[in-house]
Amino acid sequence: MTRTLITGGLVITASDELHVDVLVDGGRVVALATPGSHGWTADTVIDATGKYVIPGGVDAHTHMEMPFGGTYAADTFETGTRAAAWGGTTTIVDFAIQSMGRSPREGLDAWHAKADGNCAIDYGFHMILSDVNESSLKEMDRLVAEGITSFKLFMAYPGVFYSDDGQILRAMQRASGNGGLIMMHAENGIAIDVLVEQALAEGRTDPRYHGDVRKVALEAEATHRAVQLARVAGAPLYVVHVSADEAVAEIASARHKGLPVFGETCPQYLFLSTDNLAEPDFEGAKYVCSTPLRPREHQEALWRGLRNNELQVVSTDHCPFCFSGQKELGRGDFSKIPNGMPGVENRLDLLHQAVVDGHISRRRWIEIACASPARMFGLYPKKGTIAPGADADIVVYDPGAEQTISAETHHMNVDYSAYEGKKVTGRVETVLSRGVPVIKDRAYVGHAGHGTYLPRGLSQYL
Numbered sequence: 436m437t438r439t440l441i442t443g444g445l446v447i448t449a450s451d452e453l454h455v456d457v458l459v460d461g462g463r464v465v466a467l468a469t470p471g472s473h474g475w476t477a478d479t480v481i482d483a484t485g486k487y488v489i490p491g492g493v494d495a496h497t498h499m500e501m502p503f504g505g506t507y508a509a510d511t512f513e514t515g516t517r518a519a520a521w522g523g524t525t526t527i528v529d530f531a532i533q534s535m536g537r538s539p540r541e542g543l544d545a546w547h548a549k550a551d552g553n554c555a556i557d558y559g560f561h562m563i564l565s566d567v568n569e570s571s572l573k574e575m576d577r578l579v580a581e582g583i584t585s586f587k588l589f590m591a592y593p594g595v596f597y598s599d600d601g602q603i604l605r606a607m608q609r610a611s612g613n614g615g616l617i618m619m620h621a622e623n624g625i626a627i628d629v630l631v632e633q634a635l636a637e638g639r640t641d642p643r644y645h646g647d648v649r650k651v652a653l654e655a656e657a658t659h660r661a662v663q664l665a666r667v668a669g670a671p672l673y674v675v676h677v678s679a680d681e682a683v684a685e686i687a688s689a690r691h692k693g694l695p696v697f698g699e700t701c702p703q704y705l706f707l708s709t710d711n712l713a714e715p716d717f718e719g720a721k722y723v724c725s726t727p728l729r730p731r732e733h734q735e736a737l738w739r740g741l742r743n744n745e746l747q748v749v750s751t752d753h754c755p756f757c758f759s760g761q762k763e764l765g766r767g768d769f770s771k772i773p774n775g776m777p778g779v780e781n782r783l784d785l786l787h788q789a790v791v792d793g794h795i796s797r798r799r800w801i802e803i804a805c806a807s808p809a810r811m812f813g814l815y816p817k818k819g820t821i822a823p824g825a826d827a828d829i830v831v832y833d834p835g836a837e838q839t840i841s842a843e844t845h846h847m848n849v850d851y852s853a854y855e856g857k858k859v860t861g862r863v864e865t866v867l868s869r870g871v872p873v874i875k876d877r878a879y880v881g882h883a884g885h886g887t888y889l890p891r892g893l894s895q896y897l
């Protein structure tokens with residue numbers, strides 16, 4: 436194993452900003468020391484003068500190759516993890532899916548078959564439970580013991596992923612016993628389906644109506660209901676992709692009561708809005724995801740939630756579908772547009788732009804993108820920080836470089852960018868995964884199969 440020395444940079448973690456050199460050996464960080472105070476030698480020296488040295492990003496919400504509405508998310512584990520690395524993310528936690536009538540184990544095996552040997556960076560899995568019954572509840576215990584320590588349930592998508600309140604309560608009770616963390620897609624899908632049917636019957640078929648029917652009130656109501664069910668079960672709750680101010684308020688109110696309730700949001704809710712969904716010529720389809728984009732006024736509540744720790748994590752919900760041939764399945768019927776957006780490559784840069792814009796501090800940037808997701812999902816301090824003993828997942832970040840986000844230059848396997856033309860300040864320069872270069876001076880030097888599977892511990896927030 437080679438020794439690598441990263442010199443002259445500003446090391447930023449969730450807790451500190453230090454001008455120190457970082458010594459990497461055997462794939463791990465072994466020591467930090469003030470420049471000039473040590474006599475370290477190394478096989479490779481990376482000069483990070485004038486740059487930030489930050490932990491690799493942890494994206495706890497991705498959907499590579501996910502089946503949806505008769506098609507598949509366009510990024511494979513190979514292309515998606517390569518794009519993640521380009522954007523400074525060195526760990527993803529993707530979602531294995533239990534299909535209706537099948538066991539969770541079958542779903543997990545299927546996701547291992549897609550991912551194993553194909554990833555450029557390390558990866559773990561959450562389990563989506565679509566069929567909560569006696570045997571899947573028992574299997575939850577075994578999965579937790581093996582390192583699948585979080586389970587996603589859906590209050591949306593009746594007939595596909597949907598669980599009713601009884602099933603949700605049972606899964607939460609099980610989680611309260613086995614230490615698992617329940618992740619919730621909180622939208623009232625039964626009510627939404629009524630509004631979808633009515634909208635289509637009245638000829639409201641454009642992408643913008645996707646945002647119209649998925650009402651803020653139906654996200655807030657489901658969030659409230661999820662909190663109360665978790666409270667009754669004595670279980671912790673992590674609400675995924677929070678998009679609306681009233682949903683943030685539900686989470687804040689639960690936390691003020693001392694309940695172990697956590698919230699995640701995504702860059703699309705922080706930077707995009709219903710204005711995008713209303714773009715003409717069906718272009719709005721590029722921005723169809725659920726929960727939906729909201730009117731711009733909601734963004735301030737999300738930023739405030741991130742600053743106040745009412746929201747703890749920013750993940751991408753990366754689930755790309757090409758505009759051509761995939762999003763187009765929903766021309767004339769917005770309900771047939773595959774739900775999801777690309778973003779795994781853009782998260783660290785967009786959140787750095789939020790630092791530049793004054794929404795969050797530098798340390799909070801690292802906390803919400805690296806440290807908190809690692810803690811939330813049982814990967815800390817192996818992932819999410821730069822400290823002796825941690826995996827040497829390290830990004831050398833140039834905070835002054837300017838770039839324009841575009842599908843022309845991105846590495847995600849999708850034919851559009853949700854942030855096309857957006858200028859941001861800051862750019863990934865070099866990325867190490869367990870001490871091995873994956874991106875070196877803006878060139879990809881990694882390979883499929885470098886990434887290893889990560890069995891996870893219990894959430895470290897509980």
Ligand SMILES: [Zn+2]
Pocket residue numbers: 496498752
């Ligand atoms: Zn998702």
